[in-house]
Amino acid sequence: MSEHQGIFTSDAVQDYLSAEATLSTEQLSDRLWTISDGKYRTIFVEADQSVVAFDTFGTPARARAYATEIKRVIPGKPVSTVIYTHDHLDHAGFAADLAPDANIVADEMTAKVVAMRAADGQLPVTDALSGAEHKVSYDGAEFVLLNRGPVHGTGHLSAWFEEEKLLFSSDTILPNARYGLMPDYHIANFVKIMRSFLDLDFERFVPGRYEVTDRDRFVEGCDYIEAMQIACQAAFLGFVPIWVHDAMAGFVQNELGERFGHLDGFMEHSGQTAIRIVHHYLMGGWGLEDTPEPGILLA
Numbered sequence: 001m002s003e004h005q006g007i008f009t010s011d012a013v014q015d016y017l018s019a020e021a022t023l024s025t026e027q028l029s030d031r032l033w034t035i036s037d038g039k040y041r042t043i044f045v046e047a048d049q050s051v052v053a054f055d056t057f058g059t060p061a062r063a064r065a066y067a068t069e070i071k072r073v074i075p076g077k078p079v080s081t082v083i084y085t086h087d088h089l090d091h092a093g094f095a096a097d098l099a100p101d102a103n104i105v106a107d108e109m110t111a112k113v114v115a116m117r118a119a120d121g122q123l124p125v126t127d128a129l130s131g132a133e134h135k136v137s138y139d140g141a142e143f144v145l146l147n148r149g150p151v152h153g154t155g156h157l158s159a160w161f162e163e164e165k166l167l168f169s170s171d172t173i174l175p176n177a178r179y180g181l182m183p184d185y186h187i188a189n190f191v192k193i194m195r196s197f198l199d200l201d202f203e204r205f206v207p208g209r210y211e212v213t214d215r216d217r218f219v220e221g222c223d224y225i226e227a228m229q230i231a232c233q234a235a236f237l238g239f240v241p242i243w244v245h246d247a248m249a250g251f252v253q254n255e256l257g258e259r260f261g262h263l264d265g266f267m268e269h270s271g272q273t274a275i276r277i278v279h280h281y282l283m284g285g286w287g288l289e290d291t292p293e294p295g296i297l298l299a
């Protein structure tokens, strides 16, 4: 069977794309569920006659397993709406396998990237949102979608569920230090924008990877990235060889270990994270997203 293959060009990936996965689902409220394949995580919402699903997981087989799991916990209601939290294929690449007839909602900038990229299996956006905040209602399911500026990927949307006091923000803050290389994170404004979500009333935080967590660990995540940014700037002063992984890892582990060494994945990931962030300061950031007034992206 030939799978939708994203932007892969080699047939060798077919077995990866079709590899079966076991997803586990946890109910968060009367209408809200979270689902994970053990690493990636997303949410879906029961509406009046249908289901609103966020993202798709990152392979056709995982998208199909997502559909199967939704059908199991909410029988008889089709997925009528899929919301892309951002453009990345590992989260939102396979709506064609999850719900081929659904309306696809995303930020207008995500919509442009999706259209231009034309990845196999990532359905085009049918309902593009413009602006920072949207009180949405899809078939009776009401919540708020927020794009307060560039944090990760293009046109990133977070979701706030006021009734549940719950924030969902995919691929931004994690409940640990497993950020790896932080590809396509927009460092200049990332912490400032993520901290701005603390003006919302939420107690639970659902990240796009790993376990459901709470407001305190969301704050700790902001603190960690901010401290990493400061440590990476100190590396210049110390003439640390900033292109060398082991040198940067040793430096930031020494700087941050006392305060953040308890975070899961700190020893394995902090060196890669530091390599990425130190280059932000070296180069000045990546494009318009990393300027002080990134609102220009919306102009």
Ligand SMILES: [Zn+2]
Residues within 6 Å of the ligand: 086, 088, 091, 152, 153, 171
């Ligand atoms: Zn992403």
